[in-house]
Amino acid sequence: MLNTQYSPSEIETRLYQQWEQRGYFDPSLDLSKPSFAIQLPPPNVTGTLHMGHAFNQTIMDGLTRYHRMKGENVCWIPGSDHAGIATQIVVERQLAVENISRHDLGREAFIAKIWDWKKFSGGTITEQMRRVGCSVDWSREYFTMDEVRAEVVTEVFVRLFEQGLIYRGKRLVNWDPVLGTAVSDLEVENIEENGHMWHIRYPLADDPNNALIVATTRPETLLGDVAVAVHPEDERYAGFIGKQVILPLSGRTIPVIADEYVDKDFGTGCVKITPAHDFNDYEVGKRHQTVLINVLSLDAKILPQAEVFDFQGQAQTAINLPAKYAGLDRFAARKQMIADLEAEDLLVKVEEHKLMTPKGDRTGSVIEPMLTSQWFVAMTRSANNDVAHPEPESEFKGKTLTEKCIHAVESGQVRFIPENWVNTYNQWMNNIQDWCISRQLWWGHQIPAWYDQTGRVYVARNEVEARAQAGADAVLTRDEDVLDTWFSSALVPFSTLGWPQDTPELQAFLPSQVLVTGYEIIFFWVARMIMMTTHFTGKVPFHDVYIHGMVRDHEGKKMSKSEGNVIDPVDLIDGIDLEKLLVKRTTGLRRPEKAPQVIKATQKLFPNGIPVFGADALRFTMASYASLGRSINFDFKRAEGYRNFCNKLWNASRFVLMNIENHDCGQDENLPLSYSFVDKWLLTRLQQTITSVSEALDTYRFDMAAQTLYEFIWNEYCDWYVELAKTQLQRGDAAQQRATRRTLVRVLEVVLRLLHPIMPFITEELWQTIAPLANTKHTESIMLAAWPQADNSLTDTEAVSQMHYLQELVNSVRNLRGEMGLAMSVKVPLLVESTTDLGTLLPYLLLMARLSEAKQVVQLPEGDDAPVAVCQGARLMLKVEVDKTAETARLQKEAEKLQKNIDKIANKLAKPGYTDKAPAHLVEKDHSELAQLQDKMTKINLQLQKYR
Structure with a gap:
């Protein structure tokens, strides 16, 4: 049995360790299956995960889990970037505390210091990724300065130089x-x-x-x-x-x-x-x-x-x-x-x-x-292919690097999502300058070029090759510059798959299906991956480029440590008290004088610290924001709502387990099943939900997938079906009860699979208990279970119509209760006047509308002062003795309160310039709220007229 309360901290670390240890993240490398590959934009080794990473990785992991469940050969390749400038600054600042400069140490000793620092703190981001739930293939984790990448970088540099595409010149640079x-x-x-x-x-x-x-x-x-x-x-x-x-x-x-x-x-x-x-x-x-x-x-x-x-x-x-x-x-x-x-x-x-x-x-x-x-890559010059390593034969051969980039997009081999980013991309490509790839740093890939005493340059894979070019008597000195960080990261699509050898990984995972990244690096990374990959492999690096927006704070401001509004996603997952949060935010500020401002902003935003949200609530929040817009204003209210969503799902699962354990749930095919229109409605809605979620994920609309799942699980499954199931379990015969239990558990099991790509932890924990009872568990983990497929034979439009009528009836009765000020704890009788037989619907009304009795009559009593609601031709009345004096006083008091709110909003809208200057969504919200209040006032006035 499940714990009485949902506690993400109890399940998340345990489950992730199981997944990783059991190798669930590894690709099958079965080339007969469709392949799905995705490259992680390598975060800087100096940093920690921020909300932008959490947003980006929620989308990537969601896609990875979705395609894994579809049975594809899935590989998500992780890595981190050596971040030349940022890393060198971090270590130099540490040395400065000891009054030591890098020049005091010398180049070799200084680089050794950086490697020591990398070993000490370089794993921070990977541990944070685990906390978020990223199902990456950790066995393929790379670092852009590791030995494999260093060899590829050197090989690429030498080949480009031989082809006449890299040169050294005096140019204007930043x-x-x-x-x-x-x-x-x-x-x-x-x-x-x-x-x-x-x-x-x-x-x-x-x-x-x-x-x-x-x-x-x-x-x-x-x-x-x-x-x-x-x-x-x-x-x-x-x-x-x-x-x-x-x-x-x-x-x-x-x-x-x-x-x-x-x-x-x-x-x-x-x-x-x-x-x-x-x-x-x-x-x-x-x-x-x-x-x-x-x-x-x-x-x-x-x-x-x-x-x-x-x-x-x-x-x-x-x-x-x-x-x-x-x-x-x-x-x-x-x-x-x-x-x-x-x-x-x-x-x-x-x-x-x-x-x-x-x-x-x-x-x-x-x-x-x-x-x-500086050293430059020529963007508008064709390669010399009369060299040892010419371009591979492909449609890209013979084109300039710029032309390769343009052709990859114009031919449709690479597409941008949203499509409007193509214009931005083309504008940059059509005005491109030669790429300055050298940096005057010590940390990075040292340029493989040597100079003799006359200043002549020799580009080679190593000093032995350089000496072979220069002659035995030459005195060689290596170029001290290093390569731009973006040079090595531009090679990631093939440097991580075994190039220059023709490996099974290159065959399976190049091109990858999608690159998920922010718009700010379209030019610096996306375009350069396209130019380098097409040039050296003859293939595009990826088919789709999904461009997402920037995560900002709740007021739309850019998140910045110095502003005090930056959020560590792990703090949202685990929670953190205010005292620890203040220490964390003020330690290591680039500008220490900003500490008071950071403290003030933090106390305002998190007066009680950050509560525990859990990874799943954070991920669902991020998915809900993943529209095709440019920026996301992160609101804690939404995260709180999705934490409540996790609790709702947990409690609904406990209800299902309490009602199906030790009971037949339709596993015995010899026993009859009698499905009600309510069961058939839910099964119909499930098929529609499967289709909608699959289409949303196929088109990168995680916001639509999240919205569809939320509405189905919270509104339809939990708020409606689970409640209606109680009536069926209490009043139905054995066949009806079996059908209800079967529907409860099987729909829940399918829903957990649909929800898994976005909320992996809670779905795994629940599925391990639910799936065996649903008689559908065939795998060790939900992430290896099959993605649900819609079954149109289960669609029943008549049941859907009946259910919609029942929902309208329930809502009408609830509105009546509200108009009469009846608390939900008070059960009252209902009279229904209708020419249609409502016998199958009335039992459900008892429970859903908190009634003592629901009775269909030929005609409602005449002269009764109780309010009447009309629903699809039926007239509804709650049979309650009305104290006209007391009810008039209550309605008048409510009317006075309503009028104050109406006046407040109306005055705001009447202010000169408000509707022109205020954000459109706020003005629209005001108009909508005013209309609702006025409608409510009209109903109160009509009721008051009856009592006069």
């Missing part, structure tokens, strides 16, 4: 001066800030008394200007194009050029062009074949001599910069330059200006566009 490395766009946050726009005079070289006024937000880069640009159709400056102006503070002359990049209506219409320090200016300079003048060092200080290059990266003659600025930090130099411009009467005015400032997400430092030597 540069974090604090980290001292190039960073990707994903590691840059654009933050709106209050700034200034400085208007500066650039005197004409042939007429210094006249000048062009240039507006800029970054005067510190002025020394690197190569031109002043105006729009070619701007009549104000038509006569200046081709002339020279004097660069302030420098004395150099630079040309006035025309380019459509310039916005005539912004600022003064004159733009300084600094191609070595601005991405847009870089493109302008490239079009006009200017030089690039770099005036900043890698730590963002003014150089004594500006470095000058052409757009092929060839060094030109250096330019001496004013000595007074040399060595100054960029912002100190800005301050000094502004003062000097003002002193020389070159500063016209200063305006306050809102601007987007790019900042490193790890350091908070302002990112500089910096001209540096």
Whole structure:
């Protein structure tokens, strides 16, 4: 027998250990079966699970369990990412506490420290995944820096280099001066800030008394200007194009050029062009074949001599910069330059200006566009296939990496869900730049390139190969840079399946069926997996890309540790008291000064800590949010509701067990079964539910699957059938009782299988007890049981119609009770006037409407003051002696209360601008609530008229 109370903590860890130990998560590798594979977006090894992970993994695990139950060869591959920048920062901060830098240790010792740290804390996420219930194949768990992945990364790099798709060049990149490395766009946050726009005079070289006024937000880069640009159709400056102006503070002359990049209506219409320090200016300079003048060092200080290059990266003659600025930090130099411009009467005015400032997400430092030597992957160049390892034969061969990505989607081999993300994807692909893959870090895959004493580069799989290329006398030094983290993660679809060998796993699980991920990494991960997988295997990495939204807090704010609104999903599963929660949230803050704010926000959101929800309630909450929208506002009220749903299911199962144990449930086929219309209605609704849930999961609509299951289990099975079954078990004959017990247990068993992908723990625990009694248990675990199939022969539309009529009758009587203020504990008689024989329905009314008697009559008593309800032609009256004085007083009191609520909402809606400015769903809710209150007031007034 089940415990009297549902306790998730008692079952979840025990069940997960059983599943893992018994190998239920392992694929069969039976290639005769359909395969279903899914790759886990590898979380950073530095982190812990957040609500976004829980959301993402609920969907993935739901799909995995669903397809496993369908009998497919299922493989969910887990792993974690080495997270180059994040991991290096974590370990460097730990060393800083001991006043040690990575340079004190040296590269080899520092990397050894990181591996030690990884062993100590790297398993945090995998344990959290177990708590959430993820049924991944742990035997295939990978780390993007393990030996297998390292070999694949090297092989891919060498092949791309041999094919002419990887090159080293001097280009403009995002540069974090604090980290001292190039960073990707994903590691840059654009933050709106209050700034200034400085208007500066650039005197004409042939007429210094006249000048062009240039507006800029970054005067510190002025020394690197190569031109002043105006729009070619701007009549104000038509006569200046081709002339020279004097660069302030420098004395150099630079040309006035025309380019459509310039916005005539912004600022003064004159733009300084600094191609070595601005991405847009870089493109302008490239079009006009200017030089690039770099005036900043890698730590963002003014150089004594500006470095000058052409757009092929060839060094030109250096330019001496004013000595007074040399060595100054960029912002100190800005301050000094502004003062000097003002002193020389070159500063016209200063305006306050809102601007987007790019900042490193790890350091908070302002990112500089910096001209540096980096390794790049060519996006729009075709591979040289006259090499040892050409592209595999496929429809993708011969295309550029960009073309491969576009063709994979246009051909329908890869589809985005929702489909609108295709536009975002194509927009990026059509404007793509070569991919900067090098990082100036120590933690990561070191680039497999060696340099001899002349600077010539040798790309090879190891130093032995490099020496074979360079010659025995060469002195080789390995490139110190490492690869961008996204480079190794882009190889995951095939690096985890045994490539470059042709393994059974590659045959079975590539392409995988679906990738479940967030929209923010479509470009950084999704597109790069497509380009790398099509290039090296000739196949797409996955067929479907299901893009889900971001999980935000209940107010729609982004979850952030510094805001105090971030939630650890395991805290929701296990519960945590306020004191421990405060310690947890304030420990290790990047900005310790935010601690008071975090404490205040936490106390407001969780005044009593976080109660125990359990993994199943959390997962069902996440599934209910999994629509095709962009963002999810996580509301604890909903999680509480689904915890109650777990309790409801548990208690319903206990009721079923109490009524079927030691009784015949229809297992003996020789004994008769007599199904009522109620039984047939439930069996019909079950078939419809099976179909709806299967269609929802097939189309990634977990929200619809959750809604369908919730309504069927709570409303139809528990609230209606279980209650109606009590009447059948009490009043029915042996055949009717057997049919009722059989329906109770068999429908419950099927429901548990339908619910298992979303709520794995409670369904397993209940199924182990229920399934044997339902005579359908053929497997050791529910996750290995067959997915239910709808049986249309069990559909009975007449029974459904009868049941709907019964439900309307019950609801009508309940409404009557409410109108008369009768407590549910008070049993009263019911009179029903109807030309239709309701004899089969009345016994059910007794129980469902809390009646002492239900009697059908030819006509209701005339002159009775009791309210009457009409339901499909039947007239219903509760036979109760009405105290008109007392009832009038009660109704008047209720009317007064109703009127206050009506006035309150009506006044709100009448406020000027409310309906235009308030969120549409709130306005709609107000209108709906007002209509309901007004309808109720109308009924009360009608009843009051009867008593007058």
